[in-house]
Amino acid sequence: MTNRITQLTETTLGKQMLRQNDSLTNEEKRVDHYKDGRPYTIASTVRKKTPLEELNLNWREQDLRERERTKHVHRLHPYLGKYIPQLVEIFLRKYFSTADVVLDPFSGSGTTLVQANELGINSIGYDVSAFNVLLTQVKIASYNIPKLKKEVNDLLLRLESGQGPDLSIQDLKTAAFNDEARKYLKLWFAPQALAELLAFRRLISEYDNQDLLKVILSRAARSARLTTHFDLDFPKKPQTEPYHCYKHARTCSPTSDAYKFIRRYALDTVARVEAFSAVKTKASVQVHHADSRNGKFPEIDGVITSPPYVGLIDYHEQHAYAYHLLGLHDQRDLEIGAAAKGSSIRAKKSYQEEIASVFRHTAENLRPGGRIIVVVGDKANLYPEIAELVGLEQEAILQRHVNRRTGRRSNEFYESVLIWRKQKKGTKNGSRREN
Numbered sequence: 423m424t425n426r427i428t429q430l431t432e433t434t435l436g437k438q439m440l441r442q443n444d445s446l447t448n449e450e451k452r453v454d455h456y457k458d459g460r461p462y463t464i465a466s467t468v469r470k471k472t473p474l475e476e477l478n479l480n481w482r483e484q485d486l487r488e489r490e491r492t493k494h495v496h497r498l499h500p501y502l503g504k505y506i507p508q509l510v511e512i513f514l515r516k517y518f519s520t521a522d523v524v525l526d527p528f529s530g531s532g533t534t535l536v537q538a539n540e541l542g543i544n545s546i547g548y549d550v551s552a553f554n555v556l557l558t559q560v561k562i563a564s565y566n567i568p569k570l571k572k573e574v575n576d577l578l579l580r581l582e583s584g585q586g587p588d589l590s591i592q593d594l595k596t597a598a599f600n601d602e603a604r605k606y607l608k609l610w611f612a613p614q615a616l617a618e619l620l621a622f623r624r625l626i627s628e629y630d631n632q633d634l635l636k637v638i639l640s641r642a643a644r645s646a647r648l649t650t651h652f653d654l655d656f657p658k659k660p661q662t663e664p665y666h667c668y669k670h671a672r673t674c675s676p677t678s679d680a681y682k683f684i685r686r687y688a689l690d691t692v693a694r695v696e697a698f699s700a701v702k703t704k705a706s707v708q709v710h711h712a713d714s715r716n717g718k719f720p721e722i723d724g725v726i727t728s729p730p731y732v733g734l735i736d737y738h739e740q741h742a743y744a745y746h747l748l749g750l751h752d753q754r755d756l757e758i759g760a761a762a763k764g765s766s767i768r769a770k771k772s773y774q775e776e777i778a779s780v781f782r783h784t785a786e787n788l789r790p791g792g793r794i795i796v797v798v799g800d801k802a803n804l805y806p807e808i809a810e811l812v813g814l815e816q817e818a819i820l821q822r823h824v825n826r827r828t829g830r831r832s833n834e835f836y837e838s839v840l841i842w843r844k845q846k847k848g849t850k851n852g853s854r855r856e857n
């Protein structure tokens with residue numbers, strides 16, 4: 423009898439596994455992690471006592487839908503190189519309490535700060551890229567939602583009713599734009615699209631929610647560039663003619679106007695900000711535009727971050743349209759591991775030293791027993807040496823497959839979650855370092 427039950431259960435389980443495998447995406451079918459039937463971790467169920475060994479961070483598409491990964495302000499603007507909020511949530515829940523302060527010295531689009539705030543944990547972020555800081559500020563700000571809706575609707579109405587500014591590109595002649603910006607904007611936008619973006623830009627100063635309007639403008643500008651639909655991340659040259667589109671499997675034409683994007687993103691932004699304001703807590707949250715190597719960090723209880731990698735992503739260039747349109751201060755020379763500097767042996771060496779110096783600096787301000795959690799795709803195996811240079815105890819390393827559902831790629835991509843711990847007082851790493 424027991425045998426029969428076991429057999430039946432195994433058959434049922436087998437069928438379930440088959441059904442599960444049927445619904446895997448093509449990418450998931452290539453990766454063993456998704457076929458072993460191990461339950462994945464639901465972020466909201468993680469507690470301080472949840473053992474690290476129990477965490478399964480390999481979510482299938484069906485486990486963690488795009489809608490969840492990009493909930494509320496997490497999709498206020500595209501940003502290449504961010505991590506998913508659920509990954510951050512797991513480590514916030516496991517290692518932090520509500521009175522704590524979490525630092526992200528490479529805060530990027532603000533994922534750590536937004537998630538920490540949702541859980542009532544205080545947070546502080548630093549980033550050297552002006553646009554990323556602007557985006558984060560807009561995500562974490564508190565809004566008077568009815569007033570915001572009124573402003574955005576008023577602006578849209580003025581643009582669409584023809585009561586707004588004249589459509590021209592005369593503004594390019596003003597001191598708000600330098601020669602490089604003029605050249606870029608004329609090259610990457612059709613005349614009509616550029617005139618519409620400039621009209622929106624001119625209206626911004628008449629409203630209170632200026633930073634939020636700047637983010638809407640930037641998102642519309644990104645979509646209104648003369649690019650193909652399948653290469654919005656790093657287009658190499660403007661696309662001025664119709665082309666075969668891999669994304670839509672037909673002939674597509676580059677866009678000639680921007681209003682449709684302005685309207686779509688204006689409404690979407692307001693809806694997302696409103697959704698976040700419903701879960702936003704009173705926990706303190708701040709972001710600073712600064713180089714983390716010299717950041718004046720406060721006392722912190724821990725760090726959760728994903729640092730830039732060596733020679734991989736240009737964090738300024740990916741938002742070049744925003745820098746030129748909004749006149750933001752470009753500090754690309756201060757990016758650690760800057761893509762423009764490549765990934766030579768020399769570049770890797772200085773990357774290791776610079777990243778280690780940031781973490782040593784954060785460790786000085788970390789309370790004894792606190793953790794630094796680093797999420798990184800370390801293809802070149804640079805982090806064992808970085809960990810040595812930082813000098814904290816390495817508590818654990820978790821691996822996960824990055825199940826990126828967008829973009830065309832053929833290679834699998836894995837990332838590691840490194841957990842470093844500062845020893846409690848009286849032990850080897852517990853006393854404060856002098857440098």
Ligand SMILES: C[S@@+](CC[C@H](N)C(=O)[O-])C[C@H]1O[C@@H](n2cnc3c(N)ncnc32)[C@H](O)[C@@H]1O
Pocket residue numbers: 501503504505506527528529530531532533534548549550551554712713714715727728729730731737756757758
């Ligand atoms: C991998 S991204 C972080 C993404 C972030 N976790 C998110 O989810 O949006 C790395 C960030 O480090 C920033 N960065 C590079 N060099 C820096 C430096 N010296 N100081 C501060 N931030 C820096 C880049 O501008 C980029 O935004």
